[in-house]
Amino acid sequence: MDSVGIVSYGAYIPRYRIKVDEIAETWGEDGDSIRKSLWVFEKSVPDIDEDTVTIAVEAARSAIGRREIDPLRIGAIYTGSESHPYVVKPTSTIVAEAIGATPLLTAADFEFACKGGTAAIQACMGLVGSGMIDLGLAIGSDVAQGAPGDALEYTAAAGGVALVIGRSELAAEIEATYSLTTDMPDFWRRDGMPYPEHGGRFTGEPAYFRHIIGAAQGLMEKTSTTPGDYDYVVLHQPNGKFPMRAARMLGFTERQLGPGFVVPHLGNTYSGSAMMGLAAVLDLAEPGERILMASFGSGAGSDAFLVRVLDEIRELREKAPSVSELLKDPTYVSYATYARHKGKMKM
Amino acid sequence: MTVPRFWRKLKHRYNLLGTHCTTCETYYYPPRKICPKCRRRGEIEPHRFKGEGKLLTYTIIQNPPEKITAHAPYVLGIVELDEGPRLTSQIICSPEEAEIGMRVRSVFRKIGEESAEGMIYYGTKFVKL
Ligand SMILES: [Zn+2]
Numbered sequence: 225m226d227s228v229g230i231v232s233y234g235a236y237i238p239r240y241r242i243k244v245d246e247i248a249e250t251w252g253e254d255g256d257s258i259r260k261s262l263w264v265f266e267k268s269v270p271d272i273d274e275d276t277v278t279i280a281v282e283a284a285r286s287a288i289g290r291r292e293i294d295p296l297r298i299g300a301i302y303t304g305s306e307s308h309p310y311v312v313k314p315t316s317t318i319v320a321e322a323i324g325a326t327p328l329l330t331a332a333d334f335e336f337a338c339k340g341g342t343a344a345i346q347a348c349m350g351l352v353g354s355g356m357i358d359l360g361l362a363i364g365s366d367v368a369q370g371a372p373g374d375a376l377e378y379t380a381a382a383g384g385v386a387l388v389i390g391r392s393e394l395a396a397e398i399e400a401t402y403s404l405t406t407d408m409p410d411f412w413r414r415d416g417m418p419y420p421e422h423g424g425r426f427t428g429e430p431a432y433f434r435h436i437i438g439a440a441q442g443l444m445e446k447t448s449t450t451p452g453d454y455d456y457v458v459l460h461q462p463n464g465k466f467p468m469r470a471a472r473m474l475g476f477t478e479r480q481l482g483p484g485f486v487v488p489h490l491g492n493t494y495s496g497s498a499m500m501g502l503a504a505v506l507d508l509a510e511p512g513e514r515i516l517m518a519s520f521g522s523g524a525g526s527d528a529f530l531v532r533v534l535d536e537i538r539e540l541r542e543k544a545p546s547v548s549e550l551l552k553d554p555t556y557v558s559y560a561t562y563a564r565h566k567g568k569m570k571m
Numbered sequence: 572m573t574v575p576r577f578w579r580k581l582k583h584r585y586n587l588l589g590t591h592c593t594t595c596e597t598y599y600y601p602p603r604k605i606c607p608k609c610r611r612r613g614e615i616e617p618h619r620f621k622g623e624g625k626l627l628t629y630t631i632i633q634n635p636p637e638k639i640t641a642h643a644p645y646v647l648g649i650v651e652l653d654e655g656p657r658l659t660s661q662i663i664c665s666p667e668e669a670e671i672g673m674r675v676r677s678v679f680r681k682i683g684e685e686s687a688e689g690m691i692y693y694g695t696k697f698v699k700l
Contacts, residue, residue: 271663273640273681277693281679309691318693322585322679324619564642 228353229397230531231390232293232540234286235503235547236279237383237490240269241554242562244378250559251373258378263464267381267491269557270367272565276305277315279384279496280365281322287361287386288323290544291393295325298388299357302347303333304340304364304495311415319363330357337411338460339521340364341385341495346401346527348389360389364495369566371419379463381491385499395537396506396515400530402443404435411522422522431524432466433473439526440474440518447530451475455513458484458501460520462492476516483508484515489551502531504547506540509533574690584694587677589656591618600656622677623700624652631666638683650675650697663698674700 243266245255259265270279280303288295301316308315316331334340334347341364348360365384370376389398410431413420423431436459444450451457457476459467464487471481484501493500498519505515511533518528557565580601582588589600593614597606600620606613629648635641646662646669662669663678675697682694 271680272642273663273696275681275691277691278679278681281693285679318585321581322693324586 227394227397228349228389228391229394229534230387230506231359231393231395232287232291232388233386233395233503233506234283234288234290234544235383235385235500235550236282236286237268237493237547237550238270238274238279239555240271240557240565241266241489242269242557242559246559247378261465262378263468263488264379264491265488266554266556267379268383268493268554269562269565270382274382275309275367276303276307276365276384277309277318279367279382280305280315280319280363280386283365283384283386284319284323284361284363286544287388290540291388293359293388295323296328297358298323298325298361299329300348300351300360301325301329301331302344302360302362304336304342304344304362305333305366306335306337306340306413306420306494307366307368308333308335315365316363319361325361336525337522338462338492338494338497339519339525339527341499342517342519342527342529345387345389345398345529346403348387349398349401352389352391358390362387362389364497364499366494366496368492368494369419372563374419376420376422379492381493383490383493383496383500385496385503387499393536394534395540396531396533398529399532400443400447401527402439402446403525403527404439404442405525406435408522408524410524428466431522432460432462432520433470435524435526436460436470436518436520437473439528440516443516443518443528443530449530451480453514454480454516456483456505456509456515457481458498458505458515458517460498460518460526461485461487461501462497462520464488484517486547486551500547506533506537507546507548509537511535511537574685577690577692584682585679587620587622587652587695589618589620590615598652598654598656600652600658618654620652620654620656620677622652622695624650624675624697626662626669626671626673626675626697627651627657628671629662629669638685640681640683648697661696663696668699676700
């Protein structure tokens with residue numbers, strides 16, 4: 225297979241935030257201890273007229289605009305999300321129309337809890353690498369839902385990232401990918417139910433840690449690399465504590481984790497989580513540097529990637545908003561406003 | 572709005588696709604097939620607007636119509652695109668932030684929905700630049 229990789233990328237984060245303390249106060253919980261146990265201080269909140277589709281479109285437009293890519297070159301669009309607004313009717317067709325990529329392309333929506341977006345990257349790598357298409361667009365976008373008062377409510381956030389995958393004009397090469405998948409009942413949402421259910425403590429050890437560490441270690445074995453060969457590590461960030469611990473267990477330092485560690489002021493953007501960390505690293509990485517990214521999706525599985533940054537990355541700088549710019553100057557909302565934005569209360 | 576009616580105009584709602592008369596350099600949104608100034612001399616080509624412009628005037632809506640995805644009160648404005656055409660759109664900002672002449676840029680948002688079971692209408696709104 226020819227070398228494949230990232231031609232361009234774009235991210236989107238809504239401008240609203242809610243502080244963990246504000247949610248805790250509503251439910252009579254101790255905000256201080258929740259902040260410390262989760263290592264999350266605030267999370268993004270979608271506007272009333274934003275959803276997975278609008279976030280996916282904004283991220284996709286940012287990726288295309290960053291490099292003035294002709295949208296008609298895109299031969300596949302896959303959007304990974306666990307909050308597609310329609311159960312039947314794809315998000316990806318709306319994205320395709322909104323970026324002007326129709327009608328000559330294939331499209332579908334992916335769902336694998338928080339790793340639908342990285343599964344989309346792999347599908348695009350295959351289509352691009354085999355020469356079936358010129359460019360592929362892989363998107364991870366979510367407006368994550370946590371039931372009012374549930375532990376997930378402190379972290380369930382909104383955001384999305386789009387990657388344009390191609391064979392030439394690469395800004396970063398994806399040198400290898402490695403996946404691990406098992407059937408794991410750690411987290412689910414049945415059809416027609418508004419909020420997910422989770423297996424409590426079960427979500428940590430056998431689910432997140434086993435899969436993400438297994439995939440990251442498998443990738444390093446396959447590529448004969450060690451943590452010392454990487455400049456950055458990006459892991460799925462359901463909260464701050466999990467990736468910090470997993471990075472340590474894998475032998476990575478805080479310095480390698482830091483630049484892509486976006487969760488403390490963003491929350492868990494689900495399908496956008498690991499990809500948002502990757503986008504934040506691409507915003508500042510230098511040619512020649514190496515990134516290990518590993519996503520995690522409940523159910524469960526992990527996709528790990530070895531990404532090597534190339535000279536072309538310099539052409540992409542400041543052509544679209546960076547993740548740190550998107551995180552800057554948020555508008556803070558009260559719990560009442562937040563509940564209205566998320567449709568948790570009838571007005 | 573009916574589903575077929577929305578679908579017919581969907582491309583122009585998503586993307587600010589209009590037309591441009593190369594004879595008199597006038598831009599049209601919504602698109603026109605014939606330039607009213609040049610008539611038969613007019614050469615019309617499709618044009619994708621950049622989506623940047625300024626707020627010409629606005630009003631504050633206290634009671635939004637049903638099926639519209641917006642918090643009351645919200646800002647409804649007339650935007651003049653940099654290429655010239657004017658259109659009415661919701662402006663995403665608080666009523667206190669709205670200012671005549673302010674620069675705006677188009678974004679992709681939910682406009683409304685038929686019902687909890689019905690179709691979701693997406694389209695273009697504007698945010699402060
Ligand atoms: Zn004319």
